[in-house]
Amino acid sequence: MTEFEAFAVELSRIAAGVALPFFRAEFQQVNKASGGAFDPVTEADRAAERAIRDRIKAVYPHHGIIGEEYGEENATAEHVWILDPIDGTRAFISGLPTWTTLVSLRHQGQPVIGAIGQPYIGEIFLGGPSGARLIHRDGERPLKTRACKAVPEALSATTDPGIFQGPDREAWDRVQAAVRLARFGCDAYAYAMVADGRLDLVVESELKVWDWSALMPVVTAAGGAFTGWDGQPPSAADGRVVAVGDPDMIAPVLALLHPR
Structure with missing residues (x-):
């Protein structure tokens, strides 16, 4: 696992630690859509993104950040972290364990590392230069797509x-x-x-x-x-x-x- 892959896993775990206490608990939510649509954002979304932004700034202060909740910082940098602290907020507020935390590193404009974390189940699906793997509570194993041409x-x-x-x-x-x-x-x-x-x-x-x-x-x-x-x-x-x-x-x- 490369340095940046390991950091993506660390960020995923930080987001998980912040978001999990809110899941299936009482928390504030706001509808950020207009015109009768429903696009919720919660305390958990915002708190998780703040936590991982703070960690990125502490470890890689020259890297850029793009996040759903707090926008762009230094977005033209060579390395940019792209964050969605809770993807699937509708599932989150419904108590369904299909929401995820999404962490990506973009290098020179292209996503090169991605981490899809499901904290409640205890899974992180990681992809990057060293390959793809599922990291779970009992260890890890490689990820491999299957053949299906038709x-x-x-x-x-x-x-x-x-x-x-x-x-x-x-x-x-x-x-x-x-x-x-x-x-x-x-x-x-x-x-x-x-x-x-x-x-x-x-x-x-x-x-x-x-x-x-x-x-x-x-x-x-x-x-x-x-x-x-x-x-x-x-x-x-x-x-x-x-x-x-x-x-x-x-x-x-x-x-x-x-x-x-």
């Missing part, structure tokens, strides 16, 4: 079909009709299951840079592929992503998303 054989996931709007919803409907099984409501945990060879495909839109940056290194280090809907690396400006366990599935999935 879309009709795929087990797929998305957080909620309601996130897709207009043509994007039509695209998702084509994917859902083509796969063997579609599961909903897993948020970032679905990508961990792709890396662990349990799911084959995740398709999503409307993601922010802190939503997907940690996922990409975990999936790719485990042998999968992670792209935008256009087949290019995802960007902060376009939150539509595809993750597959078998890279050979990218082409047929993109064909479903953009039929000729």
